[in-house]
Amino acid sequence: MRFHHQKWEVLKYFFLLTFFAGSFIFSSRTNAVAAEQTAIERGEYLFRATGGCGCHTNYQDEGAEMAGGRAIKTPFGDFYSTNITPDRETGIGKWSDDDFIKAMTEGIGPDGTHYAPVFPYTSFTKMSKNDLLDLKAYLFSIPPVRQKNQSHDLFIPFGERIGFGLWKKMNFTPGRFQPDPAKSSQWNRGAYLSRALAHCEECHTPRNLQGVLKKDMAYAGSVEGPEGELAPNITPDKKTGIGEWALVDIIEVLQSGLKPDGDDLQGLMGEVIEHGYSFLKKEDLEAIAFYLKSLPPIQNQVGEQKEQEE
Numbered sequence: 001m002r003f004h005h006q007k008w009e010v011l012k013y014f015f016l017l018t019f020f021a022g023s024f025i026f027s028s029r030t031n032a033v034a035a036e037q038t039a040i041e042r043g044e045y046l047f048r049a050t051g052g053c054g055c056h057t058n059y060q061d062e063g064a065e066m067a068g069g070r071a072i073k074t075p076f077g078d079f080y081s082t083n084i085t086p087d088r089e090t091g092i093g094k095w096s097d098d099d100f101i102k103a104m105t106e107g108i109g110p111d112g113t114h115y116a117p118v119f120p121y122t123s124f125t126k127m128s129k130n131d132l133l134d135l136k137a138y139l140f141s142i143p144p145v146r147q148k149n150q151s152h153d154l155f156i157p158f159g160e161r162i163g164f165g166l167w168k169k170m171n172f173t174p175g176r177f178q179p180d181p182a183k184s185s186q187w188n189r190g191a192y193l194s195r196a197l198a199h200c201e202e203c204h205t206p207r208n209l210q211g212v213l214k215k216d217m218a219y220a221g222s223v224e225g226p227e228g229e230l231a232p233n234i235t236p237d238k239k240t241g242i243g244e245w246a247l248v249d250i251i252e253v254l255q256s257g258l259k260p261d262g263d264d265l266q267g268l269m270g271e272v273i274e275h276g277y278s279f280l281k282k283e284d285l286e287a288i289a290f291y292l293k294s295l296p297p298i299q300n301q302v303g304e305q306k307e308q309e310e
């Protein structure tokens, strides 16, 4: 009888133990799944903050999302964006974390290709490592699409590989965003979002003959932005920039594309808003607007003179 009793005791502890071990294993597994989900969720938010990587979708021909093949016209010729879906053969599905970080921050592909600066690694180089890994987690969660990359159509002496390698040696220094301790956390958040992720400068800053952004003309507008579009002066200059806009006007335009004068933003700006910036939290849009307003005003008339309202 006693033995019988002991046996039950042992069994009871055995079951209790398995139960606890089991629930421990189960909960650590669900924790791992939860961690991964938040990485994907965080990554999706960052993806929106970049403007939604719309250059990688050929909207015009109803191409599959992020499968590339969209022609981007530049003064150097036509570039075709690449497949960044997780397809293992034609996309980036085989890329390791390091491959992804190297491409985004150094402009070098896993096979050693030097990318052209039409891929704004010149901005993404400022992203933090954690943000890059979250963004990769998101990109690896979207449906893979099998679609081969197209080669570019360029007029570049010595070919792309040498050409862009040389360009980078002369014009590009990789490096993370360094917060400015003298500025508020809101300013730093706005600067990080604008400069590392949303890459506003890549379109709104004019380039020199080598295609390098003119530092002293940051955000002062570019007559020949990507796809030949005119990108206005968005420094706080009152006459030629957006100095008359209130903070809420900038937040509104990034959220809805609607300008204070009632006009709608079109083209590439309309795209980065629709697929990207409009998904950002109000406080992040406010940080971007706050940062823009803190820039030195630069007088630079791009496009036609604004009507004088007296």
Ligand code: HEC
Pocket: 051, 194, 198, 199, 200, 201, 202, 203, 204, 225, 226, 229, 230, 231, 232, 233, 234, 241, 242, 250, 253, 259, 264, 265, 266, 267, 268, 269, 270, 272, 277, 288, 292
């Ligand atoms: C892919 C290129 C591109 C990127 C990236 C981009 N813009 Fe633009 N932006 C444009 C173009 C092109 C226009 C002109 C659109 C039009 O007139 O319909 C424009 C217009 C604007 C305007 C309207 C200015 C005016 O006077 O009408 C504002 C404000 C603006 N952008 C702010 C930003 C900010 C802030 C960012 C980054 C968070 C940004 N843009 C990123 C291309 C870009």
